Amino acid sequence: MPAFSVSTDPVLEVSNLGVRLGGRQVLQDISFTLKKGSVSALIGENGAGKTTLLRSILGIQTWQKGSIRVLGKTARGQLSQIGYVPQKIAFDPYLPLRTRDLVALGQTGRHWWQRSDTAAVAEALAAVQAESFAEQRVGMLSGGQQQRAVIAHALARRPRLLLLDEPLANLDFASASRLVELLGVLARKQGISVLVTAHDMNPLLPILDHLVYLVGGRAAAGNVAEVVRSDVLNRLYGYPVEVLQHRGRLLVLPENPQQGLEIPCHVHEHLDQHD
Amino acid sequence: MFSSFLLHTWIAATLLAIAAGSLGYFVVLRRSAFAAHALPLAAFPGGALASLLGFAPLWGLGGFAIIGVLFLRIFSLLGRRDVAMGLLLSSFLALGGLFLSLGREYAARVYGLLFGEVLGISSASLLPLALLVSVVLLLLLWQFPILLLESTQPELANAHAISSARIEWFFLLLLALVSAAAVPVVGTLLVFTLLVSPAAAAQRLSRRPYHAWALAILFAELLSWSSIALSYWSNWPLSFFVGVQGALLFLFSRIFARS
Numbered sequence: 001m002p003a004f005s006v007s008t009d010p011v012l013e014v015s016n017l018g019v020r021l022g023g024r025q026v027l028q029d030i031s032f033t034l035k036k037g038s039v040s041a042l043i044g045e046n047g048a049g050k051t052t053l054l055r056s057i058l059g060i061q062t063w064q065k066g067s068i069r070v071l072g073k074t075a076r077g078q079l080s081q082i083g084y085v086p087q088k089i090a091f092d093p094y095l096p097l098r099t100r101d102l103v104a105l106g107q108t109g110r111h112w113w114q115r116s117d118t119a120a121v122a123e124a125l126a127a128v129q130a131e132s133f134a135e136q137r138v139g140m141l142s143g144g145q146q147q148r149a150v151i152a153h154a155l156a157r158r159p160r161l162l163l164l165d166e167p168l169a170n171l172d173f174a175s176a177s178r179l180v181e182l183l184g185v186l187a188r189k190q191g192i193s194v195l196v197t198a199h200d201m202n203p204l205l206p207i208l209d210h211l212v213y214l215v216g217g218r219a220a221a222g223n224v225a226e227v228v229r230s231d232v233l234n235r236l237y238g239y240p241v242e243v244l245q246h247r248g249r250l251l252v253l254p255e256n257p258q259q260g261l262e263i264p265c266h267v268h269e270h271l272d273q274h275d
Numbered sequence: 276m277f278s279s280f281l282l283h284t285w286i287a288a289t290l291l292a293i294a295a296g297s298l299g300y301f302v303v304l305r306r307s308a309f310a311a312h313a314l315p316l317a318a319f320p321g322g323a324l325a326s327l328l329g330f331a332p333l334w335g336l337g338g339f340a341i342i343g344v345l346f347l348r349i350f351s352l353l354g355r356r357d358v359a360m361g362l363l364l365s366s367f368l369a370l371g372g373l374f375l376s377l378g379r380e381y382a383a384r385v386y387g388l389l390f391g392e393v394l395g396i397s398s399a400s401l402l403p404l405a406l407l408v409s410v411v412l413l414l415l416l417w418q419f420p421i422l423l424l425e426s427t428q429p430e431l432a433n434a435h436a437i438s439s440a441r442i443e444w445f446f447l448l449l450l451a452l453v454s455a456a457a458v459p460v461v462g463t464l465l466v467f468t469l470l471v472s473p474a475a476a477a478q479r480l481s482r483r484p485y486h487a488w489a490l491a492i493l494f495a496e497l498l499s500w501s502s503i504a505l506s507y508w509s510n511w512p513l514s515f516f517v518g519v520q521g522a523l524l525f526l527f528s529r530i531f532a533r534s
Binding site: 088 | 304420421423424427428430431432433434435436437477478479481482483484486487488532
């Protein structure tokens, strides 16, 4: 061990972040840190401010209050340390671009005299198991394959922090659990800090270290047991909510004033919302 | 067929095809075919003004194409891009019509600007054309990965600190320059074909980015050379062959593309 170790420093440190967009306070007093090799989730409904928070970390969105530091420095100079996987991924079918080319473009931003790092490209393709379609046009791949190709694109610059915007939104159950497994492996084996936005935390629970629960631009952060509790969430929502547990899964619901209704009704209600 | 005054045409067309094929590749990637139609038309009144006041047409064409870019960017910020484009197209065409009506030889000038004046290329105009083409080619080669990424997935490019607005300016200004250079040769109405059809065919046939780019340039060359030859033998206008063969090229590429 060296005399001092950098690895204990947080990879991402957000403190007292406040963002106003078009006169509306989109994010207020957001604070959390991500450690090396951890998996974290930004949980919240549409409009809770998840994408704004990701865009702020990427330096695309400006903020008015607080600070964001990546590996101890301001985020703007650290883009080469961050991999980003946007939510909307669509490629024209006849784009002259193979999966391998898209992954190599992940190193864009190097200067032209720097040679491309082919080992990093091969590793990124292997990490998402995309070798079988590496030579195919990206536009001809299925949605799930395109997503893996974009993850490999993000990995090609060997990032320390990987941001994914709603990666589970358009996947079937089998692909979703495969992706969750992959994210776990990236964090544990390669030491990448992974930050995922989602409106449902349940598929991520097996790998989740840390949670940032966003409601109307405010957040509660900590591990699952610290955050997903009725007292913490009551304060966040500003009205009574309850947390139900069913076989390791968590449901957050407005507290039902009519006591005596059976739990399966709540479950049903919840599923309807997420069809 | 290779006599001295036609030799200028061969050289000009060869240079032009390099620029049109290489830039057209990004026109197709960025789905900017409409801009590739609008900017040559924006250059048109510049050509008319130059012939009215008697200065070199390249200055008029280039100046008005750049004014067209400013017009496009400002109006797209105020409203929708396609609406801005449509307004640009019609107002500049009207302006060109006015400039032409003020001068003499109305019909001949209109024809030259809209459909090209192949035999009117002087040796003096070849040097600026060669310079312009090399600048366009070098800039594209230098910025190739950045342009490719921003044109296909702007959001991914933004995460690499690439500004979409800056890329759009860069692209439109190059398009304005190429339009200005191409109008005297193939005419306002057919620059579009030279930009779009070789690139679209190449992207159908090749799945590799640089390979498809080189193929687009090759197709643009074949299209212009065969059009000059056919025009020479048949005595039909060059623009007819460029337009028709461009459409056929795209059609054949769809038939022969395997993946």
